[in-house]
Amino acid sequence: MALVNLIFILLFLVSLVYSKVTLENSGFESPPTNLTTNSTSQFILLDTKTNRIPGWSFNGTVWYVTAGENVSLPGNGHGVQLGPNGMINQTFKPDGNYDYVLTFTLAPSSPDCANSTSVNVSGPSASEVFFFRESLGTEMWQTYAYSLWSQENKKGLMSLQIQSTSNSNNITCWPIVDTILVTGIHGPRWYSDNGFVNSGFEVGPAFIENSSQGVLLEADSSYPDSSVQSPLQYWTILGIVKYIDSKHYAVPRGGRAVELVSGNPSGIVSSVGFLKHGQVTIDFIMGDANDSCVGDFLVFLQVGDTMIWNFTMRSIGVGSREAHSVTFMAEFSNTESVLISFTSFNETRTSNNVLCGPVIDSTVLRFSDGLHSKAHKDIGLVTFSFLLAMTLLIFV
Known part of the structure; x- marks a missing residue:
């Protein structure tokens, strides 16, 4: 009974980190009102005067x-x-203690139309254009994430807007959107000896069921150097990365x-501030996602402007992994933010010709004398509570 209670408490702590916003009719399964077209029609043109999409307002041409x-x-x-x-x-009421990810x-x-499909997604303070990229998936639909975080909108209502973009290539190719989820993510507060925040990437956007x-996840053109505005908490995105889960990948x-x-x-890039000079070790795991990604992986680990290491791995696409570690002397100013990045430049593809590459996980930044980095004033309990809760659930 005590163990069950402990599991319940840990899962409750995880729930404090995540807060799922219940958008009305998020998958558009509740049909618009006053439809007069034959119900078997695949595309039904809506009229702003007579039709209403439950939970949503709309303008312009919408089917x-x-x-x-x-x-x-x-589905x-x-x-x-x-x-x-x-x-x-659609608008919703935010909680000032959470950042929101779409x-x-x-x-x-x-x-x-696969190469001529795009939408503009807008939050309270910024917007981003997303393009369908045929080379990034096997389905004829793709899932993206975008941070709706807004420092100046912690009270009142938060608005989410998605609209078409002008397309000169083919005026008949207009985007279709579906399954819209919003997740609130609490700012971390847990302290540890790991200098990376969200080091195992357990805090991020929701997955489509x-x-x-x-x-x-794409680099945000509005905030290219900001990990605050990233859908992957406390990590900045370079290019495009894929956020994966253990249910479908290794x-x-x-x-x-x-x-x-x-x-x-x-x-991916993390910004770290070192309080003192001293010896630092970075550990991480590099692997493949068990998605038939065959090829030679090459990952560069860069600390600051001058320290660069490269790591290679021959992948046969079956979920293999390797642990790596580097040690160096940190001699940065205690007022300096140091960028630490894991980057891949080469291109590999799956047996279905989908772009793929090395998986990065379990990043650890350790100080020889136990010193913390400046980033720790924002570190939360999410990784500890989530992993411990999941471990207990697996072995009970």
């Missing part, structure tokens, strides 16, 4: 879409297509990891 011929959606359900000036919007699905209207493709440790998939370059 209600049913999965079927040429259109693939999670073979429904979505909305955003035509010329097409836009959907997960959404993007799909082309047909295979011929009907997806085995992972979540694509994850070296814990439940989540990062796969470096885009090549030129693809990576």
Whole structure:
């Protein structure tokens, strides 16, 4: 009974880190009101005067879409297509203790439109354009994440908006969006001897229930050097990486990891401040995701401007992994923020010709005398409570 109570408490602590926002009609399975078109039509044009999408406001040209011929959606359900000036919007009440991360699905209207599909996603203070990339998945839909964090909007309502972008390549290719999730992530507060925050990547965007493709994370053009505005808490994204889970991929440790998939370059960056000079060790695990990614992996670990190490691994795509470690003398100013990055520049593909690459997990930054980095004033209990709770659940 005591063990059961402990598990309950640990899972409760994890729930304090995550807060899922319940968007109304997030998967568009509740149809628009006052539909007059034949219910078997795959694309139904909506009228802003007579139709209402439950939970959503919309403007411009918007169709209600049913999965079927040429259109693939999670769970073979429904979505909305955003035509010329097409836009959907929903507001929710945020909690000032959380940062919010959006997960959404993007799909082309047909295979011929795969390279001409994009949407503009807007939060309270910034926006980002996302493109469907045929080389990054086997499905005709892809899942992306975007940070809705806004320092100046911790009270009142937070607005989420997705709209079409002008497309001169093919005016018949308009994007379809589906399965929109918002997750609140609490700022970390747990202290440890690890200089990396979110070192095992357990804190990040939500996964789509009907997806085995992972979540694509892109560099934010509005805040290219900010880990605060990243959907992967406390890590900045370089290029495109794939956020993967242990349910569908080989994850070296814990439940989540990062796969470096885009090549030129693809990576993650953490900003660390060293309080004193001294010996520092960085440990990490490098592996493959068990996604038939065959090739020679090459990962560069860079600390500051001058210290660079490279690590190679021959992958046969079956979930192998290797632990690596480097030790160096930290002689940085205690007012200096030092960038530490894991980056891949070479390109590898799966047997389905999908871009893939090395998996990075379980990063550890250790100080020889037990000193903490400045980053620790923000470190949370998430990794400890999540991993311990999951371990207990596995072995009970």
